[in-house]
Amino acid sequence: MAVSDEALVAHLRASLSPQRFPVRREAELEGGAGDGRGSISFYDHHWPARSVLAISTARVAGGDIDAALRATGLRQLLRAVVATTLSAGQALEALAAHVDTAGLDIGLLVLDVVSGKVSYAARGKAAVTISGRTNQREMVSGDVAWLAAGDIDPPKATAPSKDIAGLIRDGIDRSRSGAACALLFKTPGRLAQETIFSIGNSHGDIQVAAEKVRRFLEMHGVGEEDVTRIDVALDEILTNAVNYGFEDGEAHEILLSLSIAADRLAIEVQDDGRPFDPLGIPEPDLDADLESRQIGGLGMHFVRTLLDRVSYCRRNGWNVLSIEKQLASRTDRAS
Known part of the structure; x- marks a missing residue:
């Protein structure tokens, strides 16, 4: 029985969805992705080191199986370069040195949930902001980070910390394609105990x-x-x-x-x-x-x-x- 390209693309799209972010004392996270016919979008989160949280949003041009395979490989490579550098800017530079970034929109944020130190960067049609501010090197309790890639626009006002899920739904509903994440930073953790x-x-x-x-x-x-x-x-x-x-x-x-x-x-x-x-x-x-x-x-x-x-x-x-x-x-x- 032949397997259609459409079925394989659908399966690869589904595999890009991460586990739902668990309820944690230091942070809350919501994310989502919406795809047009000509692109594949995803968001991701993982812990590359103890107390370090990495969040990414990405859109890959093209909606065929080659684009789906490119998106799958991009997700794994992005995790690898983040684990090596623990810096958003250096990670995207390393990514660009290994793959052709034409047609890629990527937003990346790396946060130490204990110290609050943060780095973030974006390439292509993507943006990362923290509570409406730019060039932040540290997040404090109550800050909301917004990551978007593709046609999803950042919120025009400071993100409502009590409804970051609604913020994501609104952003995706208004867009043609892309991915977004909203991160609420709460009380920093205590590393020793x-x-x-x-x-x-x-x-x-x-x-x-x-x-x-x-x-x-x-x-x-x-x-x-x-x-x-x-x-x-x-x-x-x-x-x-x-x-x-x-x-x-x-x-x-x-x-x-x-x-x-x-x-x-x-x-x-x-x-x-x-x-x-x-x-x-x-x-x-x-x-x-x-x-x-x-x-x-x-x-x-x-x-x-x-x-x-x-x-x-x-x-x-x-x-x-x-x-x-x-x-x-x-x-x-x-x-």
């Missing part, structure tokens, strides 16, 4: 997460007994997410955020898989024989036992599992 990272949705990534969590806990002097309990609980939580959360067969990111304050550890595990509340699994009957017990219930029973608090909610299209553990203080461990 917090860490945020993402992993893939494969079983191999669970071990990667375990090693990163262990390093964070050991850096903050958490005792081995608490580290072991948290490791066992997270293994069960992440295994549930990988096994049951994703039905499309595509690669996804699972976001983990950890913070320690007053000897209390808080962890959020977020994924954009199908709605799934692991706390809804019935408590196992520990007196029943193995054949009669509910599958999956025993693992979550141990999670509840190992931790002090576990809660679930569905937020902005993401599953969010929050856990807390009171850690033994250094004095308690020494006594």
Whole structure:
């Protein structure tokens, strides 16, 4: 059976859409793209380094399969040069040194969510502004960054921070083709007591997460007994997410955020898989024989036992599992 170019272009267009940005303390992000017949547009966001967020908007001239393949390659190359430079201007210069940028409209912003330091640049028919100002080197709480590529015009007034999703919808509805992002910068993060990272949705990534969590806990002097309990609980939580959360067969990111304050550890595990509340699994009957017990219930029973608090909610299209553990203080461990 022959596959039409139109079907392949449609699939490649769909693959350019990133995961929905999760709800975070430091920032909110909305984006969208609208395509005319003669172009392919996309927006993207990723974390090229710890605490560094990169956002891009792009439009590629042409609506055929060659343009779709060019857009797909551009997205990956843009991620690579940003990870190498961590500077928007240098990244676009590096991009231009490796590909023909004729017919490309690109807006790029790189933000350190801890310090607020920002760089941004644009090529072709694209623009990046921060709360209506230009040449900003730092974002402060309440600032809104606007990125647009193609025929989407920047907002004429300061962006409404409470409705950045509406801002994106309005911009796309008024345009013929292009992509746009609106980023609301909130309270900067605290690097010393917090860490945020993402992993893939494969079983191999669970071990990667375990090693990163262990390093964070050991850096903050958490005792081995608490580290072991948290490791066992997270293994069960992440295994549930990988096994049951994703039905499309595509690669996804699972976001983990950890913070320690007053000897209390808080962890959020977020994924954009199908709605799934692991706390809804019935408590196992520990007196029943193995054949009669509910599958999956025993693992979550141990999670509840190992931790002090576990809660679930569905937020902005993401599953969010929050856990807390009171850690033994250094004095308690020494006594």
